[in-house]
Amino acid sequence: MPSEPPAPAAPAVHPTRRSLVIVGAGPRGTGLIERIAANAPELYAGSGLDIHLVDPYPPGAGRIWRAAQSPLLWMNSHAEDVTMFTDDTVRMDGPVRPGPTLHEWAGLAGRTFADRQFQGSYLRWVHEQAVAALPPSIAVRHHPCRALRVSGSREGRQQVWLEGRARPLPADLVVLALGHLDAELDDEQRALAAHAREHGLVHLPPDFTADSDLSALRPGEPVLVRGFGLAFVDLTVLLTEGRGGRYDGDGTYLASGREPVLYVGSRRGVPYHAKIGYDWTGERPPLPRFLGPAEIDGLLARPGGVDFRRDVWPLVEKELGFAHYHRLFTAHAERTAMAWTDFEEKYAAASGGVEREALVASAVPDPRDWLQLGALDRPLTGVTYQSFEEFQEGLRGYVEDDLSRRHDADHSSDLAVFLGLLSVYGQLIRLGGIGSWWHGFFSYLASGPPGPRLRQLLALSRAGVVKFVGADMAVRAEDGVFRASSATVPGFFVEARALVEARLPAPTVRRALDPLVRELHADGAGETPDGLLRVDRADGRVLDRAGRPHPRRFALGPHTDARTPGAFTRPRTGGPAFRQNDATARAALVFLRDLGTDAVG
Incomplete structure (x- = not known):
């Protein structure tokens, strides 16, 4: 595996060169640089660009995947399900630049759960490749410290103030790729x-x-x-x-x-729930079916805003049910009592949950084959045990049953629901501000150990x-x-x-310990009711409290209301994070290209 080269000599900040500051040099910052490299030949032929990476942790790996942690800690995904490279399933304007998954790069078995130190090595290599792919006129410098605040008017150059530095970094644009935030106590x-x-x-x-x-x-x-x-x-x-x-x-x-x-x-x-332990075979459910771009367009056009439980969740339920039953009928037809074409027609026409439940009861004889999201979400609701010891035995049985099911391809409708969850999350990103409950529900079903x-x-x-x-x-x-x-x-x-x-702090803007985020909030950056930083979902520009996008400030990652399902992308699943990185990179390059010379000094 390639070793990390010595850091390049720091380029001088020259008044005729554009300056982009990326705060956060972990996977999201690396992904943004990869997209800048991919799009620069088309969009940026300027007089030069200095990219400044600000992060106290090493570029590529960042804080979470750094080498200085216990080798006992594993990745949460199979090595074959981790990639930092785009493919032709990603709907974006920039070019596809394919590359190896973790297991292809390292020669690991696809179903290995690599440790986080090893993943950090992959991320450092990806970072090196992304930097090497930049045009000669674009230089990268890493500043191993924290960014404390960003100042500057909407119309002019920004100043990024660094810990231990008396003078700020000048920036024509700033991108916050901060990852998970520490928070003050509630x-x-x-x-x-x-x-x-x-x-x-x-x-x-x-x-x-x-x-x-x-x-x-x-x-x-x-x-x-x-x-x-x-x-x-x-x-x-x-x-x-x-x-x-x-x-x-x-x-x-x-x-x-x-x-x-x-x-x-x-x-x-x-x-x-445990990670699913078998591979997909056969026909995939044709997703999206009931929650796709047209439905999101309709939700966005609703006057008065969108309520998740009232307006969105019924579409999520129907979409996940479609994925589940499509797989059950096409791969396990012996457990159904109706032709798929008939079921699909009736399912599509069903006007609500009660009508769908009646249809399922008539077409799927065994209740164990029904998709019951409420019971999945809260399996102990209404369940009591007579003694503490009885509960220990009962929960061990629950875990054993879950392990058995998640490794049994006879229950491959569970994997179809997983694909449905990925599809749904990719669509919901466009809505923004959908609340933390959905992210928790997704993680519980799709991002378990x-x-x-x-x-x-x-x-x-x-x-x-x-x-x-x-x-x-x-x-x-x-x-x-x-x-x-x-x-x-x-x-x-x-x-x-x-x-x-035992949980990460809630990514709230108001309670973030990061001084830069707190200063942004004080400076008028908008936040959702859950405390996430509001961004323009078209390109990631930070929105103020009136909903206006800041022309020179962008943000990507879990502290924003355009958060994506996880840290990494599963190959050939559309990659919402890739789509966001590409849109932000292109918007940044166009802005920098079109800056007048009087805005550079």
Whole structure:
């Protein structure tokens, strides 16, 4: 694999050259440079361009995929499902520049879950290739520090102020590719933190798990963990294998004696669904079918705005149901009682959920083959157990069933729903501001942990290292401890002197710890009700509170209301992030090309 070359000599900032500052040198910043390189031959023949990358972490890998983290932490996707390169399924104006997936580049088996350090090597290589593909007149310099604020009028050059630098970087354009943001504590977290300080407890607020100091979580002591997603998976790895535990060949966990006892719960009370463990074969569902560009156009044209639950969710339900039943009827016809053509016609004509449910009941005999999104989302709703021990056994059975189903091609309609989720997310990006619930629902169904991680969870449960609390886990700070309970096991509660919030901070503009984002908000940048930075979905320009796009400021990534499904793109799935990167790169190049000479000085 190629090694990282020494950093190029820093180009001088010359008054006749344009200047583009990209804040954030991780995968999104790299993807933007790749699109600049692809589009520059067509759009930019200027007198030169300096691209300044501002990030304290290494270009390409950034913070999340940096080399300086535990090799025990894995990618959450198969190596064959990770690419940084466009293909002909991406609807964009710029040229396709194909390249290798992670597994092709590294020679890994396609279904390998590579560790994050290894992924960082791939990202550094992609960054090198993107920079090398730039025209000779475009130079790149990395500034290994933080950007503190952006100043400047809408009409003139911007100034990007850097940590430890007295003078700002001049910028004709600024692009924020910041990734996940750290956030100040909300009211609940502040109260929990104050209780911990007062009583000498341990409280770890939402954070990127690899950055958390876990040393205060002592061996053998109970620790409450709120969150059952990917941050929880990382936490268990670092507190078990990371402390010397290991798994033997029959799936038994052999403790080191240095592990705490983790009591985990969440809103759903169950882990995210495992990654699907088989390949697609046969005909794909023709998506989009009921939620495509025309439907989004109609929603955008509605006077008075769009309500997600009322206006959007019914279309999502119908689209995901179509993907599910298309696969069931075409690949598992023996489990249906109607011809697909008849079912499809009736399904398309059905005016609401009740009518569709009646159709499904008449055409699909076994309820286990029905798509019931509500039950998928909240599997413990209305479910109670008589004892804590009974619930442990019950949830282990739930996880075992999930693992079995997600690795059984007889249930390949689940994979069709996954494809439907990708299609839906790609369309919903155009709406913007659709709320955090949808992103969480998508992640729960489509972005869960590798199957081996859930098998390890079962082993940890049997070993008594992980214990399950239940759904709607309530945490109270009282009597000098943290106390957790759940209606899943009536009457049960557990006390602990440590509480870990196993999730990333909510990407809110108002509470962001990043001073640049806070300054943008103070300067009038718009935000959604959920606190995301509002951007023009055509090209990523930052919108002010009146909805006006800033001509010289762009933003891409999970802190915006044009957030995409995940950090990386699955090959041949349309790549919404690629589409956004391309649109932003082209808009930036055209703006820089067309700048008058009087705007450069």
